[in-house]
Amino acid sequence: MNEHLILHARLDREDRLIDADEGFGAINERAGGSRGHVLAVPQFNTLVRLARRLRILISRGVTIADGEIDLDCWIKATPGDGGTSLAVSVLRERPAWRTPTSANTVAALPPPPGADWQWEVDAELRVTRIDEQAGVRHGFDAVAALSRPLTRLFALEPDADGNVAILDAVAERIDFDRQVATIRESSVRVTLAASVRRDPLGGFDGFVGGTYLVDEQPVEPVVETFNARLDQVLRGPLGRIVANADTINAGQDGDLDPHYADYAADIASAGRHLLGLVDDLVDLEAIEREDFTVEDEAIDLADVVRRAAGLLQVRAANAGVTIDREGLDGVLPARGEFRRTLQILVNLIGNAVRYSPEGATIWLRAQREGDRAVVIVADQGKGIAEADQARIFEKFERVDASEAGGSGLGLYIARRLARAMGGDLTVDSAVGQGARFLLGLPAGE
C-alpha cells in the first residue's frame, strides 16, 4: 500500500478535542473548530461518537471539504479509557469542483467487449471469477486459478518499452488493454484487457477483464504431432457430425421440416469438405517432411487413368459432364507409386469435373513422349490466365478463388508427388479455352 499522509488527534470522553498534530488542527480550525470543543468536521465527529459508544475500533472512508479542495480520507477511531484517538489518512486530494470518481460496481461495469473469455480480480489481483469452460477450451485448470493471484494464471510480459500495462493500470487506477501474456499451464499466448473497478472513494478495487487469444502463425506450420493427433482430434468428431447430419437428412428419425433436412444436408457436405481438408493436411505434412519417399514401381499409367475416371464417373454424371476415355484402351508402362499416381489423377479429373459447365466434355489421353509417359486431362472450363498458371500450384491457392470448396492444397500436393516420382505436373491453358493438365512420369519398360 502507498504511504499516505496520516494526521492524528486525541479526544476526551465527551468527544472534545484534547490535542492534535499540526495538520489535523489546521483542517479542524479551517472548519471552525478549536481545542476543547467537539470536532467541527461532522464526519470526524460522527465516527468518534460511534466508536465511543460501540467501544470498538471503527473506520470508514469519507470525503471532507477543506477550503478549495476535497480530501478523500480513511478515518479510524480507537476508543480507550481516557477518550478516543482519531487517525486520518489522506488518500488523495482533488479540486472541489471535480466530482469524485464514482464507484463502479459489477452491476454497472461491463467487461471488455469481444473477449474470448472473461475474468475478474479483486483489489489484490486475486481471481474472483473465471470462465470454467475457457479452461477446458484452452488447456488450463480454471478452478486452480480461483482465489489465487492473476499472475499465477498468466505470465505477464512487458511491452517494447519495458512497461507492464497491468501494473501501470493498478497504480493509476485506469483501464488497460494489450497486456501481452501467456497462459502458464498451456503456453497459449493471449492479450489481456480490463476495466478498472473503483471503490466509493475512487480507490482501486479490482479489474473486470477479458482474454483475447493471439492469432499467431506457428513457425512450423505443420508439426509432426499434428498428423498423429488428427485422427482423434478432427476425423472422429467430423465423421460423427457427417453421419448424424446424413441420418437427419435421410429422415430416419421421423418427419422433418424440409428446411431442416436441407440444413442437415448442408452440414453433412460442409463436414465432408472438412474431412477432405484433413486428408490434404495429412498429405501435406507427409510430403513436406525431409524423409518423404515414394515407391518406385512398374505401373500401367493408362490403367491408372481408367480407374481414376471410373471413380469420378458418378460425380461427372451428376454434373452433366461427359468423360471421354477414348484412347485409354492400350497399355502405357511407367514408373511411380500406384497409389500416389491414382491420387494425382483423381485430383486432376475431379478439378476438371468441378470447373466444367454442364454439357461439357473432359478428354483423357495417355501417350508416350520420348522417355516419358504422359497423361493429358483437358476440360472445357473457363481456362486459366497465363499469369495465374504458376500461382495455382502454390499452397492454399485455387484455380478459381471465387469458387467455394477445395482446400487449395490439391494441385500443390499433386505436383509435389509427381516430382517426387521423378516426373512433373504442368498446365497449358488460355482464358476461355479450357485447361490442359499434363502429368508426366518416367516411361517404363
Added chain:
Amino acid sequence: MSLSPSTPESFDAALALRAAAAERRAGRRLASAIEDFFRDEHDRLDDRARALIGALVEVTVSAIERDVGDTAARLLATRGEAQAAKAIATGNASVFARLIDSGLLRERALMDEVIAQARVALIDEALVANRPPGVTTGLLVRLREHDDAMVRDAAIDYLLADSRHRAPAEERRAELPAELHHQLVWWVAAALRERLAGVSPIADRALVDAAMQRIAHFDGAAGTMVAAHRLAASIDADVERLPGLLLEALTEGRLTLFAAFLAHALGIEMDEARALALEPDGERLWIALRALGMERDVLARVGWALGEADRTRDVEALPDAIDAAAVVAPEQAGAVIAPLMLTRDFRQAVRALSMGSAA
C-alpha cells in the same frame, strides 16, 4: 334485432366501459400513491436494489424462456409442426412482460428469494468497498489450501459457485431453490403457449416436454447457498474460532458464507440464517449471536460492518441495540431463537397465521 357496431347504444356502452376502466386505474394509482407516501423510509427499495432485482428477475425469466422455447421449437419441428415451431421461436410477445402483467411474479416466496439475493449482492459489494486500505484478506485463500481434504474440496466448490454467480449483471441469474425454479418454468411455458395462434395437443405436449427437460436438468446443489453451507459444515468451527470466521467472512464480502457459519452453528436452515443477516434492525441477529455465546465486542464489530454496508440500517441506533443485546444471557437468547430450529413448514404456518391475524 341485433345491434350493429355503429348504433348509438353500442357506442354508449363502449364509452361507459372505458370510463369504468379509467376509474379503476385511477383508483389503483391513488392506492399505490398512498401506500408509497406512508411507507417507512427504511422499507423503501433504493434505486440500485430496484435495478438489481429487476435485472435478476428478467435475466432469470429470459434464460428459462430461451431454454424452454428453443427446446419446444425443436421438438415441434421434428414432430412436423413447423408453423407452431416458428411461432414459439420467433414470437415477439415478451414472456417477462406477460408474467409481470399477470401478477404471477408477485409471488411472495419468489420475490422474497430474489430480493434477498439482490440485497446480499449489494451488501457484499459494499463490504469489500468498505475495507480499510491495505487490509488484505485470506480466508478463502487459506481454506482452499487447508490440510483437511474435505475443507479443501468444499472451499473449491464454494469458490466455483461464487465465480459462476459473479457473472456481469446482464447474465446474472437468480439462484432459485428447486420448487421456485420449477414453478417459474411452468409459468414461462404457459406464457410461451400464448404465442401460438391456436393451441393443439401436439404443441402443448411439446411445451410440457420442453419444460420437463429443463426441470430435469436443474441442479439445485450448484448454488452458492448450498456450497457455502457445505463449506461451513466441513469446517465445523468451535466457539473459539467462530467469531473470527464470521468477521473474516464479512471482511471478504461474503455474506452468504457468514450466514452459512451462523446456520451451521445454530443448527438452523440457510434461508433463516440469511434472513437474520439481512434484517435491517438486526434484533434477531444479536440474539442469535448471544445464543452462541458471542461477546459484546463481536456483536459490535458485526453490527458495524453490516451497518456500514447496508443502507437500510440505522447505524446511529446500533450502540443502544448492542448494549441491550449484550446483557441477554446465552440460555435466554437460545430460548428466543429456538423456534427457528423447528421444521420449516411448521414455522411458515405459524408465521402465516400470525400475519393473518394482524391484518
